[in-house]
Amino acid sequence: MEDGVDRGRLLAAAVAVVPALAAAAHVVPAGTWLAGPRRAWLPALAGVGTTDHVALTFDDGPDPRSTPAFLSALDELAVRATFFVLGEQVLRHxxxxxxxxxxxHEVAVHGWTHNRPSWPAPAREARQLARAAHAVAEVSGVFPTxxxxxxxxxTGDRLLAARRTGLRPVLWTAWGRDWTAHATAECVVASILPDLRGGGTVLLHDTDRHAAPGCWRAALDALPGLVGACRREGLRVGTLGEHGITRPARPAGARVR
Incomplete structure (x- = not known):
């Protein structure tokens, strides 16, 4: 009788542990959001590449109100960049x-929508990320990297979804804090420069759809100063594809134009 009770208690304890383990697997990878540990322990995830190059990246677009201005500015500076786009915006524009x-320029995936993860939902994350990646491939003719x-x-769900979709997660080493209402070109550059190194990846935004209205102008106006600072240090500025980070294996059925 006692053996049966003990086995029952052990089973109940194991069942109680499962949700905690699932939550940990979901939350712990999200700690990579912290820039210092990310750069030190996971340089590829931070976007650390070749030491004579800086990767310039933009999130949240495309946006017909602002993205064309960034494309024109980049043309004037003779710079190419990587645009992390949302799947729903790809189909709209x-x-x-x-x-x-x-x-x-290079098109990468920022998700289907600009959502915050809450509870574990691996099936939903996998479905939405695959949908976004294939939307980019369908419209651009190039399967994203x-x-x-x-x-x-x-999160753990998003990491698993990226692996299943054949995408390489990349965050950043420096950002401009360009999403705030008080952002200016000067403060955007000032936010980036202390963390800017050869091999770094810079995060900016080419839209204000998920930020303070009009803040994209600060990022736009910061581009000449940022690119100029890189060039004065002998650093090339370009896409993640030129950055020397190992690319993932492409999934079956991926098309490249």
Missing amino acids: PQLIHDIVRRG WYRPPYGIL
């Missing part, structure tokens, strides 16, 4: 994706 690719989750929150 396919011509902008065509323009991004035509001008020599890189994935940056909204808010930089890489």
